[in-house]
Amino acid sequence: MCHFGKSSMTGEEIKEVENISIDELEQKLDSFDSEERRNALLALCSQVKSGRIKLPNPGTDVNLHCHTFFSYNSYGYSPSKFAWLARKAGLAVAAVVDFDVLDALDEFLEAAGMLGLKGCGGLETRVFVPEFATRVMTSPGEPGITYHMGMGFPKAELDGEQQEFLNNLRETAQQRNRDLTSRVNKHLKPAEIDYEKDVLVLTPAGNATERHITLAYTRKAAEIFGRGQELADFWMQKLQVKVELSQLPQSRELLNTIRAKTMKRGGVGYVQPDTGSFPLMANTNKFILAAGGMPVHTWLDGTSEGEEAIEELLDVSMSIGSVALNIIPDRNYTPGAKDVKLENLYAVVEVAEERHLPVVVGTEMNSPGQKFVDSFDTPELAKLVPIFLKGAYIVYAHSVLQQQCGLGYTSEWAKKNFDNIAQRNEFFRKLGSSLEPKQEGKLAGLSEDTTAEQILDMVTRVSRHGS
DSSP states (O other): OOOOOOOSSOHHHHHHHHTSOHHHHHHHTTOSOHHHHHHHHHHHHHHHHHTSSOOOOOOSOEEEEEOOTTTOOTTOOOHHHHHHHHHHTTOSEEEEEEESOOTTHHHHHHHHHHHTOOEEEEEEEEEEOGGGTTSOOSSTTOTTEEEEEEEOOSOSOOOHHHHHHHHHHHHHHHHHHHHHHHHHHHHSTTSOOOIIIIIGGGSTTSOOOHHHHHHHHHHHHHHHHTTSHHHHHHHHHHHOSOOOGGGTTTOHHHHHHHHHHHTSTTSTTOOOOOTTSSOBHHHHHHHHHHTTOEEEEEOOOSOSHHHHTHHHHHHHHHHTTOOEEEEOGGGGOBTTBOOHHHHHHHHHHHHHHHTTOOEEEOOOOOSTTOOSSOOTTSHHHHTTHHHHHHHHHHHHHHHHHHHHHSOOTTSHHHHHHOSSHHHHHHHHHHHHHHOOGGGGGGGTTOOTTOOHHHHHHHHHHHHHHOO
C-alpha cells in the first residue's frame, strides 16, 4: 500500500499524470527536477491505490548500500526511483548511501514512507586510521586509508559542528576531483573537459565523483573523434591497451580502464594521499554519533594486510565508536565455487557475530552491470540471510527511533536500558521486524523514561488494532 503525504498536485493533475505509462512515470523518477520526481511517484502510488499496480509483500531480501545519482548510480537512479524499485521488488529493508553527502536522505525517507517501505540512509567516505598507517585495508594501494560509513541518520540538515564537518567532506572531495581533472586533462589532450560544464551537469547537486569524470571524458572524446576507429585509436594511444570498436563509446570495460589508467594508483592523474588527505576515523565517528547515526566499519574481502588482521582492526574501530560492520556480499563469492574470498566472508561474519556487531549488507550499483540486490538464495549466501536481515532491522529501527524521539541505537537511552550489546541488538531487531512504516509516527515524542518493553508493547498494540 502507498501512504500519501501532502500532494503538490491537484486531483485533476494526478489523473492527467496517471494517463502516462508506467515506464514513462518510472523514467520521470530519475529527473533532476525534484518536483517532477515527486509527482511521478505520487502518480504511481495512485495507481497502486487503485489496484492497477500490484506490489508484493516484503520478503527477506535487503539492500542497505545503494548509491543514488547524488553521488553516482550507474543506472541514474534517484532516491525516489530506488525506493520505488525496492518496494516493487519486495525488499524487507532498503537504504541509500552516497559518498560524502546526505543529499538523498530526506527524499528517500519520504518516498519510503509513501510506499510503505522500511527505509533508512547514510553516507560513505574515506578515513585515516593511524594505527594502520603502514597497512592497506579497503582502499587498494593506500596504507592507512579505509572506506567508512555512517548509517541511520535521522535527517539531512545538521547543526553547528556536524554541518560544518559534512560540508567539509563535500568540499574536500570536490577539490580533489578538480585537481585530479587538471592532471588528467594534460594526458588526455585534446579530449580535455571543463569540470563545471562537463562534469557537474551529470549530477543534480554538485557532488560529482571519479565515475562522473570518467563518463565526461568518454563523451568528450566521442564528440571529438566520433564513435569509430579514430576514437578507438585515441584510447589505445592514451591508455596503452587494446580497445575494440564494440567497447565504444562508453562500455563498462572502457570506463573501468580509463579510471584505472588515469585516476587510480599508478595512473597519470593519481597522487598518493598523505595522513591529512582524509579525516581521522575517530573524528568521523564522533561526527556520525553527534548527528544521530551509527558508525559502520566497512569490509572489502579480507585479502589485504590490514584486513588479514581483522580482529585487531575491529578492536581499533570499535574502541572509537564503530557499532556495525558493512559487507558487500556479491563481490565476496563466485556462485558454485569455494574459494578464499568465500572463506573470508564466512570468517568475518563469524567475527561480527562474536562481537555482536550488526552486519549491514547491500549492493552499490555505482558501476555498470552491478545487481539491484544480492542473490541471497544462492547456497553460498542463504545461510547468512538471517544475520543480514537482523542487521537491516536493527538499522531501520534505530533510524525510526532516532528520528521520532532521539532514542536510537547509539543514544544515551539505549546505553541505560540494556545491560549488554546482545540485549540492545535483540530489542532493535524485534522493533525493526514488527514496526510498519505507517506506524512510525506513533513513536514520536517518547521520553527518556519510556522502557524498551513499553515501546514493543505499543507497536504490538498498534499492529493489532491498526493505525
